[in-house]
Amino acid sequence: MAFLTQSPIDLGALISGVQSASHGGIASFVGQVRDRHGGRSVERLEYSAYGPMAEEECARIVAEAETRWPVRIALQHRVGRLEIGEVAVAIAAAGAHRAEAFAACRYVIEETKRRVPVWKKEVYQDGTVEWVDPTAEAGSAAVESQSSERSG
Amino acid sequence: MPAPITQIVNVRVLLFASYADRLGLESVRVALPALATVADALDHVRSLPGGQQIPPRPLCAVNLAHAALDTRLTEGDEVAVLPPLAGG
Numbered sequence: 390m391a392f393l394t395q396s397p398i399d400l401g402a403l404i405s406g407v408q409s410a411s412h413g414g415i416a417s418f419v420g421q422v423r424d425r426h427g428g429r430s431v432e433r434l435e436y437s438a439y440g441p442m443a444e445e446e447c448a449r450i451v452a453e454a455e456t457r458w459p460v461r462i463a464l465q466h467r468v469g470r471l472e473i474g475e476v477a478v479a480i481a482a483a484g485a486h487r488a489e490a491f492a493a494c495r496y497v498i499e500e501t502k503r504r505v506p507v508w509k510k511e512v513y514q515d516g517t518v519e520w521v522d523p524t525a526e527a528g529s530a531a532v533e534s535q536s537s538e539r540s541g
Numbered sequence: 542m543p544a545p546i547t548q549i550v551n552v553r554v555l556l557f558a559s560y561a562d563r564l565g566l567e568s569v570r571v572a573l574p575a576l577a578t579v580a581d582a583l584d585h586v587r588s589l590p591g592g593q594q595i596p597p598r599p600l601c602a603v604n605l606a607h608a609a610l611d612t613r614l615t616e617g618d619e620v621a622v623l624p625p626l627a628g629g
Binding site for chain 2 (some may be wrong): 420436437438442446466477478498501502506510522523
């Protein structure tokens with residue numbers, strides 16, 4: 390399965406893909422499109438990617454996590470046009486126990502944000518358009534991660 | 542004595558997102574002298590109209606993997622200049 394997809398992401402399918410009888414804990418992360426950024430109202434997003442490199446980098450990150458912890462990982466990142474509330478990225482990490490599942494899931498989202506060549510163009514309700522630069526807004530990065538997390 | 546061979550390294554440089562917008566192009570072929578590095582390819586791109594908008598030390602990749610600016614280039618390499626990543 391490709392890591393990048395133009396279609397809506399189905400977390401259930403990712404979880405099904407990593408489940409097995411020996412895995413007692415599955416952690417997941419879902420990042421979704423927020424309606425506000427820097428005090429402005431966002432209408433929609435457009436994700437673009439350096440596709441071939443993004444696929445390679447995602448494969449490397451998953452392989453690293455599966456080497457570092459006894460887990461199986463599923464990862465998908467959406468590209469193209471997304472509306473508010475749509476899932477942009479989803480991860481499922483299955484391990485024998487919750488500790489490795491949580492640790493591996495966290496590793497995969499952090500490395501994905503740091504290394505995978507994906508860009509986000511925000512279209513605001515006032516009609517303006519902007520490429521998002523997380524390096525120019527260091528203070529809000531942590532808030533963004535927390536507010537878009539609904540994993541268990 | 543044979544004349545010294547002047548070798549040229551031909552690479553393709555890809556631009557994305559805000560950088561592609563600023564330069565108005567997504568890829569450019571660059572001929573560099575032998576022993577050229579990613580930094581040399583970057584210098585060329587930054588000399589193009591709009592290229593000054595690219596910072597002096599952006600993220601770069603060679604052949605689909607992140608690469609340091611001092612990475613040596615070889616014939617046919619695909620170099621990518623990556624704006625700040627915003628996935629996730």
